[in-house]
Amino acid sequence: MAVGAVVQGQAPTVFTTLFEPQVRMAIWSRPSPMPPDALPPPDFTADCDGRWIALSGAAPEWFLQDIERLAEIVATISGCEAWRARCETVTRRACPRFHQDAVPVRLIVAYEGPGPEWAFAGEIGEDLDGRLIGTRRRVRTLHPGDVAVIKGTAPGWEAWPDLPVVLHRSPPAGRRTPRRVLTIDAAPA
Numbered sequence: 001m002a003v004g005a006v007v008q009g010q011a012p013t014v015f016t017t018l019f020e021p022q023v024r025m026a027i028w029s030r031p032s033p034m035p036p037d038a039l040p041p042p043d044f045t046a047d048c049d050g051r052w053i054a055l056s057g058a059a060p061e062w063f064l065q066d067i068e069r070l071a072e073i074v075a076t077i078s079g080c081e082a083w084r085a086r087c088e089t090v091t092r093r094a095c096p097r098f099h100q101d102a103v104p105v106r107l108i109v110a111y112e113g114p115g116p117e118w119a120f121a122g123e124i125g126e127d128l129d130g131r132l133i134g135t136r137r138r139v140r141t142l143h144p145g146d147v148a149v150i151k152g153t154a155p156g157w158e159a160w161p162d163l164p165v166v167l168h169r170s171p172p173a174g175r176r177t178p179r180r181v182l183t184i185d186a187a188p189a
């Protein structure tokens with residue numbers, strides 16, 4: 001099946017498209033698994049060396065299960081059993097400029113609040129701050145719960161063509177509208 005640079009699906013099998021060189025980002029659209037009475041810790045990390053998982057502290061069961069499930073996806077895509085998960089409560093727009101991440105592959109999900117904004121580099125040109133109306137019309141925003149796996153620019157992935165380039169940035173957030181965001185990176189030794 002021919003697919004484009006960004007693929008969206010209703011099941012985690014959508015991530016198998018990442019094995020195709022031109023696919024830069026795959027998105028599993030799902031409702032947020034976060035129950036209103038069991039928020040994730042405000043600043044949390046989990047590190048896996050391929051065998052053991054070290055948690056920075058206590059966390060709700062649904063959250064740990066989700067990390068485990070999503071980390072398995074990162075490990076499968078990256079071919080690397082070691083990974084690092086970080087969950088933060090974000091109250092400002094952390095990365096306002098469109099960019100690619102300097103990692104091999106990154107998974108990102110917002111349990112609460114909007115997910116990342118993304119756009120094709122060719123569509124927004126030099127307007128990496130997204131100031132122009134024409135740019136804003138081309139920016140898509142992921143929903144709470146959506147799981148995005150994004151290929152980054154780290155060495156080791158040169159076999160994948162550079163084009164088309166998909167860029168992303170943080171959406172707005174505030175004290176009254178916090179985002180609870182989990183990222184998982186492959187952690188090659």
Ligand SMILES: [Fe+2]
Nearest residue numbers: 095100101168
């Ligand atoms: Fe990023």
